[in-house]
Amino acid sequence: MLRPALPAPPSWFPGHMSQFTNQLPKLLSRTDVVLELRDSRLPLTSINPAFEEAITKWRYERSRGASSLLCQRVVVLGKMDLVPRWGIEPFRSSMKTLFPQDHVEFISAKDRGSAKQLHDFLISILRDKPPEFDTNVLVVGMPNVGKSTLLNSMRQCGIPGVTAKAMRTSAQPGHTKVLSTRLKISEEPRVYAYDTPGVMVPFLGNGEAGAERGLKLALIAGIKESLYSVESLAAYLLHRLYLLDPKSPPYRVLLPKETNWDISPEDFLNTLAQRLGMLLKGGGTDTTRAAEWFVRWWREKGTGNSAAMRFPELSEASGWGFDFDWSGSAPDITTRHTHLESSQAIQDKMTQKMQNFYQDLARERDTGDAVSTTQQKKIAKRKLAQKRLEKLNTNRASH
Structure with missing residues (x-):
């Protein structure tokens, strides 16, 4: 997908x-x-x-x-x-x-x-x-x-x-x-x-990394959902659930048995709307309502299906949660490995993911990517004002 x-x-x-x-x-x-x-x-x-x-x-x-x-x-x-x-x-x-x-x-x-x-x-x-x-x-x-x-x-x-x-x-x-x-x-x-108040980051980041960060937080209601179209949330959710378990994704229970799980967001929402009877005047499907229902279903029930995923040596699950995926390949897990060996393989993948995450944070901080263009301008403006004030005070002290 x-x-x-x-x-x-x-x-x-x-x-x-x-x-x-x-x-x-x-x-x-x-x-x-x-x-x-x-x-x-x-x-x-x-x-x-x-x-x-x-x-x-x-x-x-x-x-x-x-x-x-x-x-x-x-x-x-x-x-x-x-x-x-x-x-x-x-x-x-x-x-x-x-x-x-x-x-x-x-x-x-x-x-x-x-x-x-x-x-x-x-x-x-x-x-x-x-x-x-x-x-x-x-x-x-x-x-x-x-x-x-x-x-x-x-x-x-x-x-x-x-x-x-x-x-x-x-x-x-x-x-x-x-x-x-x-x-x-x-x-x-x-x-x-x-x-304490829940605190977001002032800037989610540039490029695809920042865009994906925002969608993830909106899905768990960590950021105002109204800041996104619900169709965008549903499309991304469908993609993440497929990555977690391509052979048997949690949303399988919402579709007819003969449906291919590798389905496009448009076809998925149309099929879901038809099954739920969410129709518009004239017979068209109300995909917006279907998208809202899908996100709500995942938060209330669908996450339970994700939590029930079997251990990777018994299934072809390719990740854990929404932050750990093995990019389409299992972390060197086969049925010949013991449970302990497979757990160690997963731990190694998680450790590497964490190290990459913190390295990216450090890079964003050092390069300024963690601060939006608007914030960079404000910071520069404050620094300029501070320099002018210091220069003015120095001149006054010298007279």
């Missing part, structure tokens, strides 16, 4: 996101633990480079202070029920290889035990901290990754008795716009957390 044409990425960086990004260094100065939430379906795309830079500086500043200062980042992969289980341990091992200082946890809103496991780990790293001191936790992440939901679950784990939900949640990105008040999530030891 050919990849569909990718629309140019939109710009979506409201003022409250910019304001929080500017506040982040100060907030980190009084933070002991950072819980950074990402989406299991997009474990790389849901990384915010601004957080990476801020956390690197936070660790450096903490290392220069008292040795007793706690400085721990926990990378939390939410919605684990929406990805195949066989990829979780290889991903965790890849993260441990590349980022040994970070701890990785997978959680699901449907599995209260996963929130309890995260809560217990948080408590375990506080054992050596003097009990008279409170612990501050900052929860950060892209929009709509489940930060408020996680805090509510952890509060229920850490506060005895019936505890009211403290954070409002929403399926729409950008619901939380300001830093929350200090929320207690554990009585013993005393742990307090702050919910």
